Amino acid sequence: MTEDNVLIRVDHLKKAFGDHVVLKDISETIHKGEKVVIIGPSGSGKSTFLRCLNLLEEPTDGQIWFEDTEITDPNVDINAIRRQIGMVFQHFNLFPNMTVKKNITLAPVRTGLMKQEEADKEAMRLLERVGLAEKAEAYPSSLSGGQKQRVAIVRALAMNPKMMLFDEPTSALDPEMVGEVLDLMKRLAEDGMTMAVVTHEIGFAKEVGTRVLFMDEGIIMEQNTPQEFFSNPQTARAQEFLSKVLS
Amino acid sequence: MSFFENIHNQFFQTFVGPEGDRWQQFLVGLGVSFRVLLGALVLGVVLGIIVAIIRTQKDQQRGNRKKPVLSVLNAICLVYTTVIRGTPMMVQLLIMGFVVFSASRHLILVAILSLGINSGAYVSEIIRSGIMSIDPGQMEAGRSLGMNYGTVMKDIIIPQAIKNILPALGNEMITLFKDTSLVTVIGLADLTKVAMQVQARTYQAFMPFIGIAAVYLVIVLCMTWIFGKLERRMRRSDRR
Secondary structure: OOHHHEEEEEEEEEEEEOOEEEEEEEEEEEEOOOEEEEEOOOOOOHHHHHHHHOOOOOOOEEEEEEOOEEOOOOOOOHHHHHOOEEEEOOOOOOOOOOOHHHHHHHHHHHOOOOOHHHHHHHHHHHHHHOOOHHHOOOOHHHOOHHHHHHHHHHHHHOOOOOEEEEEOOOOOOOHHHHHHHHHHHHHHHHOOOEEEEEOOOHHHHHHHOOEEEEEEOOEEEEEEOHHHHHHOOOOHHHHHHHHHHHO | OOHHHHHHHHHHHHHOOOOOOHHHHHHHHHHHHHHHHHHHHHHHHHHHHHHHHHHHHHHHOOOOOOOHHHHHHHHHHHHHHHHHHHOOHHHHHHHHHHHHOOOOOOHHHHHHHHHHHHHHHHHHHHHHHHHHOOOHHHHHHHHHOOOOHHHHHHHHHHHHHHHHHHHHHHHHHHHHHHHHHHHHHHOOOOHHHHHHHHHHHHOOOHHHHHHHHHHHHHHHHHHHHHHHHHHHHHOHHHHO
């Protein structure tokens, strides 16, 4: 792949919370159109790594570039960068004081991306695509977990981002609702969205991922195509981890 | 003289009087009390929001970048809430009336300032607890969509926080209203002061003081009712 295809470049990223070092030294690039799946045991730093990519966590050291902008530069307008990177959280984080439609239109309108009517139309179009148009005027508390997460994905998509970050999007869901969320993510992947996904869904990683990063102890221990990684892990830690989750 | 005649007599002397205008004095006094309440309420809420935002920003500060301005502001806020909450309202009024503004004849402004500054310290703690009761994920979700801190605060955090703290804010407003009776000590002619003036003229304590107690009670009950309605209205989004 050529250099100008690079969407995110991470250079010697380190993150510590006080004395506790979570990310030791991570250098990585994500290209346009890639679907990077990040797996690893809990406490390995996968979520922290993902959250550094849109600076929800401020790195202790190292640089991150988004396209041509160094986003770790203190003078950069981080809001302008975040508008181009959608994020989906484990616990949905919908705004409970607003209807589904308002949840989706708030950011595009407040950041000046769209006018209210335009945003309303776009919200309805997206909601129809995920089969939730009839919930537009409902409040989040009346939705099921799977519906909440689909709305959260739509909310991120409404900003028309160049990339999506998923932080364990199915971990807080009842088992029977995992499928609907993964289906939506698959469709998103098929449409060509660049994605970075922290997940425990091995099936999803195999089917959708173009690359797997295995993280442990604050570094990327191993990376490969999903086929290679899951059938033939190289490091002892990865073998041990896979034997536990696949059994 | 029978008991009822006596009561009737006292009532007449207290609220009508020889010129027939005493009830008007009570009304004027009540008006003063209300003006002090409204002024102090606005000042208290404004001060409270400012102090609460400074304090939570300081608490939520992460990363390695320390902001010295924020630390200084936070220290000022801490001193303010500690001193105000650690001294009696009456003493604060005496200091404001006879030390800080001893030359001022705008007694109503002095009263508003004293009560407002006092109320702000309590309101700030209430608002702070409200902001802290909101899941940090709400701020993260808002920021991840590219909205700035102020917008997320205004549209997402504060509306939810207010819903949570409405009962406490209602209580604070009721306390503030009852505290307006203390402004008597700086010589402002509020409802309580009027009752005292009438008592000095009629030599009867029962009717004026029981009378204003009833007035305070009725107004507090009205406030309770209004806040109850407001609360039920804001909870609508929880049920649908």
